[in-house]
Amino acid sequence: MTASHDPAAAPFPCARFIKEIGRGPNGARALSAEDTFALYRAMLDARVSDVELGAILIAYRLKGESADELAAMLAAAQASFEPVHVQDAAFRPVSIPSYNGARKQPNLVPLLALLLAREGVPVLVHGVEQDPGRVTSAEIFSALSLAPSTSHDAIEDTLAERRVAFAPIDVLAPRIARLLSMRGVLGVRNSTHTLVKILQPFAPAGLRLVNYTHPPYRDSLAQLFRDHPDAALGGALLARGTEGEAVADTRRQVQVDWLLDGVCDTLIDAERSSTDAPPVALPESRDAATTAAWTDAVLRGEVPVPDTVARQVATIVQIARIAC
Template sequence: MTVARPLTLQTPDEHPFAEFVRILGKGKRGARGLSRDEARAAMTLLLEDKVEDTQLGAFLMLLRHKEESAEELAGFTEAVRAHVQAPPIAVDIDWPSYAGKKRHLPWYLLAAKCLADNGVRILMHGGGAHTAGRLYTEQLLVLLKIPLCRDWASVSRALDQQRLAFAPLQDWAPALQRMIDLRNTLGLRSPIHSLARVLNPLGARCGLQSIFHPGYQAVHREASRLLGDHAVVIKGDGGEIEVNPDVISHLYGTTAGDAWDEQWPAMSERRHVKPASLQPEQLVAVWRGEAEDSYGEMAVIATIALALRGLHHDREQAFAIARSYWVARNQSNI
């Protein structure tokens, strides 16, 4: 007679990342946000590709449902900066461009060009054309003669030569790009879209941020304050760093650990009618003085002023300088 041998059961070890999913998802009473240290540890595992796809999706959507905190954004950013280990490159303005435009042309690109022509060193970075029906910075680099830089060495050269460089996120933080690309798989934007605006990978003198959804601007300002960064956050047109001249603009700033607020009046007495379609060639024509665009030129001047405000000019000075930059622009530069 054969005697059955008892089963030997072995409890599997818990995955190291499970702790962070559990913190966010443990029911209405048990769930909480991540501390700054926990956020840093979680993002480190994500960047090192030590997380299962199921965990990644759950983590991103739990954060999206809860809404990310300033402490979480600060912890995530610290992990990204440590992982990227970017070389020391002097930058005046960090200019994230991740939203794309759908109502108006991306006039902010002319503002960046104008600033660069006047010696302001600008790093732009973006995450690709992830949403249909929008016009993205990456699609206009050739048209507007903005250098596309695929590594930090080319960023450094472009900043020295033209004071403007565009560095795709996929080249210096591919793990974050992968998370952004899950937009169409998960059906929702993830907190990575917000995080990308805080990163300031080269430690620019000022980070500009555009946050479209109300209430998030103050959260982003607080994240930058926690990181010790100088930043100005606005609700830019379409989610891009572009002042809408038709409405009042609220600036959420942080300088040397102190938060400040400033409100700019609308530049136009009445709202402009949005164009029937977005024709990028209009950007070139307006830059060259071959066409006029009331909305566009106001947006360019106000956005230049925003950057100058971030570089410690007061509002009146910023607008006066911005207008002089625009009038004296090098029309052959595009």
Template sequence: MHPGPTGGKVSGASIAGRPSLATPIKESGDGAGEARDLDEKNAYALFAAILAGEFPAAEIGAVSGALQSKGASLIEMQGCMRALYAHVGRLEATAERPRPVILPTGGGARRQPNLTALLALLLKRYGVPVLVHGLARGEVDVASGATRDGETDPAASAAGFGRVTTLEILLELGIEPATSLADAQARLAQNQIVYAPAAVLAPGLVPLLDDRARPRTRSFARSLVKLIDPFRGDGYRVVSVTHTGQLRRMRDFLSATNADALLFRGTEGEPFANPLRQTQVETFAKGIRSICAEKESCSLVAIPPLPATIDASTTAAWIAQALAGEMPVPAPIIAELACCLQGARRAIAVV
């Protein structure tokens, strides 16, 4: 609902040229919301309007929550992604190199060390360009549960924040985030690795990603962000999920869109394989699915040595040791690395 010209309330459907946020939710007689699917055209129009800032936060939260709760359909995801790509900056892949691997980071890890940076730097070592994208520097404070003055926010901690983000670890390793698309392109060409904040890669998504007051909105937006390919088909996406239902929906999307990607259950929303248990890793080549790494039914027999604590400084130091050969890289991450290398090199023509 929006204020009308005279200050009254009018429905979204009555505003010319603007989709209605009531469309995704069918109101039942007792007032409970019964979710129903949108078609691709309406999903596109709705999400395009949301990204354009045409709706207030409360309405966006309601519709995003409905989509997240019921699980967005394949058609809805396709429509939303079509709208999203109008707001995603474009990066160019170098034809002489393997296709860039895209690692979308989540809100960080808080139960075990975040090893996304290890995977990224291993890929770089093998000559694969790597794009990592996620939270911006200013948003790290929100994810870690700290206020802008550096003090701990008890409310944030109680809400489940206090995570260690990939950006925090990359900063410890001397990798600064890109400040613009041009900067991201230059870093990718010169260093073969770049961290692109959402504000650089897809500015229209930032309001949906960084507001802790609307967790379901943020969750739905992050599901879509995992599917971004700024290289417009030349990138190789590493898509991680946290729940079985998400796994099925992402699988359907990657197959239907002829994607080249990896799909697996990640670690706390981060795109690295659980170092303590081999998970199944699925690979998609032009939408054709196969199994790249088989799931193990039990934990690894030999527990790999991991960082003693999960803080960014300790994790970064351990990653540096692993890259130097002083610490063994966990077998599940080696398996994921092999799958990424296989997918990235499919873009290389055989002469």
């Protein structure tokens, strides 16, 4: 599989692929890794017609992606954009995908990123700037005077200067952003929403925080990283997310797994929530301004860091540290 791209190339006919993946959840068959790579690369290059693109996205929505298909899609996705380069002698960079935002609970992704940056870890948060009905990390960062990066150079410059940057997906990876935006046309998420959560934005590879919402996805993601070394470069911390975000749930400790070189190690065991546990000090409301003010208070030491978030920070710092 090669990584060359030519957006001006001839249209890419997809009928033979749709015939395989479009037979429904019981009759559909997975494509080979080579076919999946070629198909997704053509989708990224806008060589697939709108009708065929919609059919493919819905077919995968119903069928689901095998680990081999997901690995091939990821390879095509990562070849479609310029990676971010970070020069740091003490820590490997960390990427945090942020594509869901807060719906019921406050969004603590900016707090996590800023706590890591304070420890010296370069952190790239990538995601969407707005999502109707949700509070995005971009909105909270903006309230904390950290504006979204507007170019690839700005991403790298901000990481060098402030240790933390927010990269809108349309700035980091415009071709991927176009497929992500199909949700607004079709009304449902597609394979790209999974890919952006496992994307490796750095070269050399950095540490990724990867989260899942439904327990069955834990096994499929673990299989992906175990069976496909290229997909696991840099390693991934895998845990159940908080409303789809890769920050620790303040209500309970979830299991955290570390996947690298085909091995899955459990670093933190899950704990049951207890009604006797003292309440966690959190923002009074989930809006961006209130969450930003609370985040700032935590960083100043006026409010304690939630225990699960503090444990997450310590775990990431330990893994990201470069041995001298």
